[in-house]
Amino acid sequence: QAQLLASGGGLVQPGGSLRLSCETPRFGLDYFAIGWFRQAPGKEREGVATITNEGSITYLDSVKGRFTISRDNVKNIVYLQMNSLKAEDTAVYYCAQTSLDLSGPFALNPSNFGSWGQGTQVTVSS
Numbered sequence: 001q002a003q004l005l006a007s008g009g010g011l012v013q014p015g016g017s018l019r020l021s022c023e024t025p026r027f028g029l030d031y032f033a034i035g036w037f038r039q040a041p042g043k044e045r046e047g048v049a050t051i052t053n054e055g056s057i058t059y060l061d062s063v064k065g066r067f068t069i070s071r072d073n074v075k076n077i078v079y080l081q082m083n084s085l086k087a088e089d090t091a092v093y094y095c096a097q098t099s100l101d102l103s104g105p106f107a108l109n110p111s112n113f114g115s116w117g118q119g120t121q122v123t124v125s126s
Contacts, residue, residue, distance in 0.1 A: 002115060004034075004095045009120030012085055018122060020080040022095030031097040034078045036069060037110050038091035038122075047108025048093070049080060058107040063089075085124045092117040 006100040015040040024034055035050035050058045059068055068081040078095060095111035106112060 003117040004015060004097060004115050005117050006093060006095045006120045009093060009122045011125065013126050014031075014124055015087060015125070016079070016084065016085050017083045020082065020093055020095075020122075022078040022080075024078055024095075024097065032101055033098050033107065034071070034095060035098070035108070035110075035113050035119075036078075036080045036093060036095055037092050037113070038093045039119075040091040043091075045094070045110045047110060048108045050102075051078060052102075052107075055115050056103070056104070060108060082122070087124050088109075090122060090124050092119040093119050111117045 005023040006020060008018060010018060011043065019102055022034060029087040033052040033057050034045050036048040037045050038048050047064055048060050048063055049067055051069045059067065066084045071078045094116055098113045099114055103110055
């Protein structure tokens with residue numbers, strides 16, 4: 001499986017916004033869901049948001065109401081719109097895919113996903 005390419009990170013002030021993009025080769029043919037994950041220094045990787053081929057979405061509680069995952073079926077891209085960013089959102093953000101039919105907390109478990117790329121750094125700081 002090809003690695004998924006995440007982009008769009010950067011430095012932003014608290015309260016600011018960023019939109020991350022994940023290029024998904026062979027969109028919809030080989031996987032059930034695409035997920036966004038993040039890993040801060042010294043912490044484990046955690047699931048942030050996932051979207052299935054059927055449009056079912058799962059969010060990490062701490063990002064609900066601030067982050068929105070969506071997909072462009074023409075461009076084969078999955079986006080993560082991040083608003084009202086906080087310092088604790090600082091991390092390297094990755095996207096990954098799974099062929100498993102997941103729901104609930106299983107949909108945010110990094111162990112259920114593969115095709116990890118290099119990620120993109122998001123830094124929230126004044």
